[in-house]
Amino acid sequence: MKTRHLIAAAILLITGSLSANLPAQETLKALVKKCESMDNVNTSVVRNRNKQTKKLEKEIISLNFSNNQALVNEFIAAFEKDKLMADKEIEGKNNGKKTLFYRFGDTSYSFSQLNEGSASVSVIQKDEYEYEE
Amino acid sequence: MTDRYKYMEDLLNRFFSGETSNEEERELYRFFAGEDIPAHLRRYKPVFSYFESGLEKELNLLTGEPAEAAEPFRRAMPKRRIRIAAGMAALALILSVAALLFLRKANAFDPYEGSYIVRSGVRITDTSLIRPEIEATIQKALQQEERANRLLLSLSASNPETRIEQIQRRINRQNEEIINRFPNEMKESIRRIIENK
Structure with missing residues (x-):
């Protein structure tokens, strides 16, 4: 075995243990966070708790913006960047408007391009996700 | 009744002459403490009231003994009880209010607590x-x-x-x-x- 492979294996072992909790959708997550502090983005953050257990069941983040083609492009690029990490993805195009849906474990991201420079983004994070395998 | 009044008049005369026994004096006190006193003897009622209680108080003041030593104790007991009862009532009230607040809070569970919206840069959390x-x-x-x-x-x-x-x-x-x-x-x-x- 080549020395290069041994080094690679060592690196993988060390970093693999460190990266276990890394979010798969880090680009999208960072962009959503950035949008929450932008004045021209309408943000709704809904935290839904179970009435019996009072435990957080679901968190929904909804972003709506218009007249911001740069942000539309930024979202499309972020989806593209995190695509490889997604468990499931759907990409559609209707009349030149992009629709994207990516699922990363218990979190799903939806993107709908509305008009030129307008889009709607939803993030749903569930406490326990039911996978469809 | 007239015989009794005559007996009392006789007793009264002997009392003022200082000839009555302790038992006879107690009889007089009891008579004047009652309500059934003929009109011509009613003027002596305050005198016997004085002899029965006022004189005793004055004598006690002269001797330095507390007037009616047992009375403060008897009076203190109800006050103490009132204080205890008031304390218990206050405690019950505090507990009731606390329970009410707790129940109201429990009933007012908001499943959307922590949710918010941002419109034109303004964050609304209500x-x-x-x-x-x-x-x-x-x-x-x-x-x-x-x-x-x-x-x-x-x-x-x-x-x-x-x-x-x-x-x-x-x-x-x-x-x-x-x-x-x-x-x-x-x-x-x-x-x-x-x-x-």
């Missing part, structure tokens, strides 16, 4: 004000997800992903997570090593 937006957001997000789920199901039915493909996807995902741990300038080298290029 969930009672933003409830329509909250419910609309939930509806919209769930509809989007439902549509996506239906699409995923139809896609997987027409083009099912094999188990090997699923495993390969997960390996790729883990590799990407590892690569992302490194600085940008190193990422390509690490990717080449991992992919054995």
Whole structure:
């Protein structure tokens, strides 16, 4: 075995243990966070708790913006960047408007391009996700 | 009754002459303490009231003894009881109010606590004000997800992903997570090593 492979294996072992909790959708997550502090983005953050257990069941983040083609492009690029990490993805195009849906474990991201420079983004994070395998 | 009044008049005369016994004097006190006193003897009632209580108090003051030593104790007891009862009532009131507040808080559980909206840079956290937006957001997000789920199901039915493909996807995902741990300038080298290029 080549020395290069041994080094690679060592690196993988060390970093693999460190990266276990890394979010798969880090680009999208960072962009959503950035949008929450932008004045021209309408943000709704809904935290839904179970009435019996009072435990957080679901968190929904909804972003709506218009007249911001740069942000539309930024979202499309972020989806593209995190695509490889997604468990499931759907990409559609209707009349030149992009629709994207990516699922990363218990979190799903939806993107709908509305008009030129307008889009709607939803993030749903569930406490326990039911996978469809 | 007239005989009794005559007897009392006789007793009264002997009392003022200082000839009565203790028992006879007690009889006089009892008589004047009552209500059935003939009109011509009523003027002596205050005198006997004085002899019965006022004189005793004055004598006690002269001798330095507390007037009616037992009375303060008798009076103190009800006051103490009142204080205890008032304390217990106050405690019961505090506990009732606390229980009421606790129950109200428990009943007023807000499933959307921590939710907020940002409109034109203004953050609104009062969930009672933003409830329509909250419910609309939930509806919209769930509809989007439902549509996506239906699409995923139809896609997987027409083009099912094999188990090997699923495993390969997960390996790729883990590799990407590892690569992302490194600085940008190193990422390509690490990717080449991992992919054995």
